[in-house]
Amino acid sequence: GAVVSQHPSWVICKSGTSVKIECRSLDFQATTMFWYRQFPKQSLMLMATSNEGSKATYEQGVEKDKFLINHASLTLSTLTVTSAHPEDSSFYICSARAGVGEQYFGPGTRLTVT
Amino acid sequence: GQQLNQSPQSMFIQEGEDVSMNCTSSSIFNTWLWYKQEPGEGPVLLIALYKAGELTSNGRLTAQFGITRKDSFLNISASIPSDVGIYFCAGQHNSGYALNFGKGTSLLVTP
DSSP states (O other): OOOEEEEOSEEEEOTTOOEEEEEEESSSOOSEEEEEEEOTTSOEEEEEEEETTSOOEEOTTOOTTTEEEEEEETTEEEEEEOSOOGGGOEEEEEEEESTTSOEEEOOOEEEEEO | OOOBEEEOSEEEEETTOOEEEEEEOSSOOSEEEEEEEOTTSOOEEEEEEOSTTOEEEETTEEEEEOTTSSEEEEEEOSOOGGGOEEEEEEEESSTTSOOEEBOOEEEEEEO
């Protein structure tokens, strides 16, 4: 149980385009989902916290207009990187939590912006 | 969020050796967690600790929640090649809050 999936697993896009990444909880309802970004050989850095049906809370320094988060259902959250630039290239990982339980991480999405 | 101090940064050991890594924080956490991450994948939870002083095992892995609530350690006994990966500690102030991660310990095990 407690499986979280992400789609796509990797994506290459051109600078200036937008990319949508999906995070799904497959066998539980996730009241809260978290989005992290991880640069090579670095730790995970929290970008934003999203609760189903409400606006996401962004960490300091993360542009909410650039990283659009939608948590429209209890099993799906999406992260859209708008007008992507090469410096947005990173490994994006989501995690999902049911109630006040543990967080379960997705397998990550590798974004490369050319 | 706050980043935790995790050490060592990397370890290169022989199969069969024991491994120890630790994490410290300037603030108190109510939960400490240890994750393993392999290349190109998300972190996988190894051990969760919920009470100061708690010592918990998961197979060859043992972790403890420091009494001050500002530190935790993870031990791996009799390491094997599949233990290779990056190990992250994470602290959580309260249930439901986001995790604060350490910088990771990269473990390499030679046969």
